[in-house]
Amino acid sequence: MEKETTNYQLILSKLESKASLKQEIYRNTIDVFAVAKKALSKIASRLHQDYHAKDPSVEVAYRDAHQFEAELKFSGDMLLLSMHSNVFNFEEGHRVFSSSYVKADPSLSYCGVIYIHNFLADSIKYNRLADEGTLIARILVNKQKRFIVEGEGQLGFLFESFSDSEISEEILTHIFELAILDCMDTDLQLPPYAAVKDITLHQKQTILAASGYPTGKRLGYQFKAEAQQNNNL
Structure with missing residues (x-):
């Protein structure tokens, strides 16, 4: 007690x-x-x-x-x-x-x-x-x-x-x-062309069609490898 x-x-x-x-x-x-x-x-x-x-x-x-x-x-x-x-x-x-x-x-x-x-x-x-x-x-x-x-x-x-x-x-x-x-x-910068030149139709119809190019000032915008990596997380 x-x-x-x-x-x-x-x-x-x-x-x-x-x-x-x-x-x-x-x-x-x-x-x-x-x-x-x-x-x-x-x-x-x-x-x-x-x-x-x-x-x-x-x-x-x-x-x-x-x-x-x-x-x-x-x-x-x-x-x-x-x-x-x-x-x-x-x-x-x-x-x-x-x-x-x-x-x-x-x-x-x-x-x-x-x-x-x-x-x-x-x-x-x-x-x-x-x-x-x-x-x-x-x-x-x-x-x-x-x-x-x-x-x-x-x-x-x-x-x-x-x-x-x-x-x-x-x-x-x-x-x-x-x-x-x-x-x-802090300006919005383009990523290297080679990093964004390839895109799958699935990405076009899902990521881009849903919200436009995923973008940030220090990110630029992301495609392919970056987007695939994020999708796998």
Whole structure:
């Protein structure tokens, strides 16, 4: 009986130290994501206003898809912003655990996650389910709304340690602008001709007819060996 009481008290303790903590971080991430949507929407409005008169064919549009997702379309690119509904900790040995900030309170390493993906706009438009996107960055938010960013280019080192202050709309705008620049600096490349010159009728009638050429910025598009290999996985 004493052992059962001890276990029960341990459960109560862990609910306080982990469950309540994760709920707090989840609420923080929800708040930050709302600000992120606002920042992305403002970027879309400014780009549309400043560039539409120069070239109306270049579409810039923001869409609030649902509670955990928003999109920014700019010409042929789509920046897809999404929030994970769960809370995570870093893998053992990660550099955050060596910081004095986390050493003073280990619970500060738990984070909610906001992802920034880049897809081709046509992938979304034509529902090409085989198309590949790229994770440009992920924003990690802790119980104090302080953050780390892991990502491509400048986003891989500018915010690699927990910030000294809460994340803000100004900071999020800076992050999104860097993400947009990364998308625009990465062009869609043709694969070698020899790699895509052969195609079976089955592939033509199934893969291509269903969703068009499976395409991604860093993938190009795939035929034959690549598609066969994927089908065998």
